[in-house]
Amino acid sequence: MATAERINTTATMVAHMAPSRSTTPDQLARLIDVHLGDLREEQPNWMLAPSPVAGRGVFATRNIAAGELIFRERALVVGPTARKGSQLNTCVCCHRLLASKHFLCPHRCTLPVCAECADSTAHRNECEHFQRWLPKDLTAAEEAPSKEQSKGEAEGEAPKEPLGDVVNPLSLRILTAVRVFYLSKEQRALVDAMQANAERGYRQEIIKAAQCFRKFPTTDKPFMDQLFRVVGVLNTNAFEAPCRVDKHETLLRGLFPLTAIMNHECTPNASHYFENGRLAVVRAARDIPKGGEITTTYTKILWSNLTRGIFLKMTKYFVCNCDRCNDNSENGTYLSALFCREQGCKGLVIPVQTKTLQPDWRCLSCENVFPHAKMARYQDFALNTINNRINTCSVRDMIHFINELCPRFCPPSNYVLIEAKLNVIWRMTRLGAEEYTPEELAHKDRYREEILAILHKLGAGECTLKKLITEEIQ
Incomplete structure (x- = not known):
């Protein structure tokens, strides 16, 4: 989380976000420079410019040799992918693998989090909002024991061990989008400047996530519109990046704006990889001439x-x-x-x-x-x-x-x-x-x-x- 500002209501979340507007090329370039921070080279070998492929792209400002570093970029925001088959008992902040039981946040937001991160500034806002939205999994777990369980205990049977912690992947996946609301002003403006495909399935993703809570603000149109926009940006631009902590590897969902701006080619002249889920490294795969567009691939290169x-x-x-x-x-x-x-x-x-x-x-x-x-x-x-x-x-x-x-x-x-x-x-x-x-x-x-x-x-x-x-x- 890039800001320590306390965001304690849904209305504050909406007010905190940058308004939707058109961003000029110069404004986008400035936002990218701010985002790169100390990773921006004094004289970068790339620039943003209009692209004949799709809107805008990244172009070489000089001849770039195969294997040469083009840029490095930290993730603007990261979160769990919550993919099918992934280990959901992974801390949402530090990404280390947690115990198989009793790994949910002690503050009852129902997010998996380690003891060190539970009280951290990074977890505070999302924890408070998930609590306020009242996760259904939490309330269901706190309901009275079943008749069968009560009868068994009344007859002298040993109490049954409670079920282990349950993580709902639908609510977990929306965490990355919620974290966007907590970014700095420039970072939120950069998210707002990114393309967001208006796919109906994205709205379904939000609706299904909302059904995991008893008090999700589905009737708050400004909030829902902004959330839909953020989910669209993530689903259009985010990458799945591997992260390894203490020999445990998980996939993070990361937004790397400059990497995402590069246009697609099925055999691209540049390639990217990720260092521990939070840093994208882009290098030239082939020689790129001055003025040439720097391309990446949105698919697996060996697909048919x-x-x-x-x-x-x-x-x-x-x-x-x-x-x-x-x-x-x-x-x-x-x-x-x-x-x-x-x-x-x-x-x-x-x-x-x-x-x-x-x-x-x-x-x-x-x-x-x-x-x-x-x-x-x-x-x-x-x-x-x-x-x-x-x-x-x-x-x-x-x-x-x-x-x-x-x-x-x-x-x-x-x-x-x-x-x-x-x-x-x-x-x-x-x-x-x-x-x-x-x-x-x-x-x-x-x-x-x-x-x-x-x-x-x-x-x-x-x-x-x-x-x-x-x-x-x-």
């Missing part, structure tokens, strides 16, 4: 054309028109490829059109054409089969599955199989080499070389994924 197109259309509301998206072979990587279903043919089938989300598919060997609906079923089968294995198998079983079973139904170039190989590399690197046989380590090295070859074909340069799998970034 079709998968990236669907993701961008559904979440970012645009269709990418980069060179990669216009090449159905993706520089010869064939990340979309599936096996031909024609009897006796083992050729690769790839989408024909590049401008539609439901293309025809053609075999490169027998040249038969297949409807998208049919090939989509095969792709979904491969996706579900491999993802189920990733979620349930040991590393050793995954290696066997990739080497022996996947070739029966999935080409080695298909992006889903590439994701499985990345999963093996990641798990083996994280768990330590001493737990694996020389043969298993050799498979990991082979997977790494295959993926590096694909990145080279794509022209990805010194991208973050390359640095991660070669362990240049820990």
Whole structure:
């Protein structure tokens, strides 16, 4: 939290926020400079300018060499992602893993927080507002014991141990948006200057979060309008950044405004990574000429054309028109490829059109054409089969599955199989080499070389994924 100002009513929260207005390019540049603070270089190698891609972007003020640092940026605001499967007993302030029971704030805001952070200035405002909104989980836990429990105790049975602390991920996810209300004046103005897609699902996110409280101010239109705007900014611009504390890793939801201003390209000339969830580091992946736009990617770089197109259309509301998206072979990587279903043919089938989300598919060997609906079923089968294995198998079983079973139904170039190989590399690197046989380590090295070859074909340069799998970034 960037300010010690006490915000003790919903009306104060709304008054504290900057009014919605249009921000000029010069004003935006000044707000970014204030936000960067001591991380701003005296003569930065980038500048903000109008972009032919989308509104505004980041451009090189001089020639930038591959691997060169472009900028570093602290998160404007962070909070828990509350993703499905994540460990919710993680402190919302310092992000360390808490005990499996009795980890909620002692002040009864129902947020998971450690003893040191519970009374901190950083937690005070959000704690008071969650208390005032009266979380339903808290009131339900304090209701009288059930008839069955009372009867059992009356008959001499030992009292049942109360259920462990319960965290509602819907209320936990909205915490990041609530924290925006507590930023400084310049920081709030910067949030207000950012794009916010008006997606109906975002409003549903707020409504579902409000249902976690008994006194959430849903009838306060100025507050709800401002909250909707903030949630829109976060869902449009925020990143999920890994944070490690005491060997516990969690994903944080962080807003990095300058990083978010960079426009998308499916094989970008810059890449970013995060240091402990709170610092974004952006470097040139390839040489960038003076005046060139500095781009990043909003998708995973090894996703197929079709998968990236669907993701961008559904979440970012645009269709990418980069060179990669216009090449159905993706520089010869064939990340979309599936096996031909024609009897006796083992050729690769790839989408024909590049401008539609439901293309025809053609075999490169027998040249038969297949409807998208049919090939989509095969792709979904491969996706579900491999993802189920990733979620349930040991590393050793995954290696066997990739080497022996996947070739029966999935080409080695298909992006889903590439994701499985990345999963093996990641798990083996994280768990330590001493737990694996020389043969298993050799498979990991082979997977790494295959993926590096694909990145080279794509022209990805010194991208973050390359640095991660070669362990240049820990």
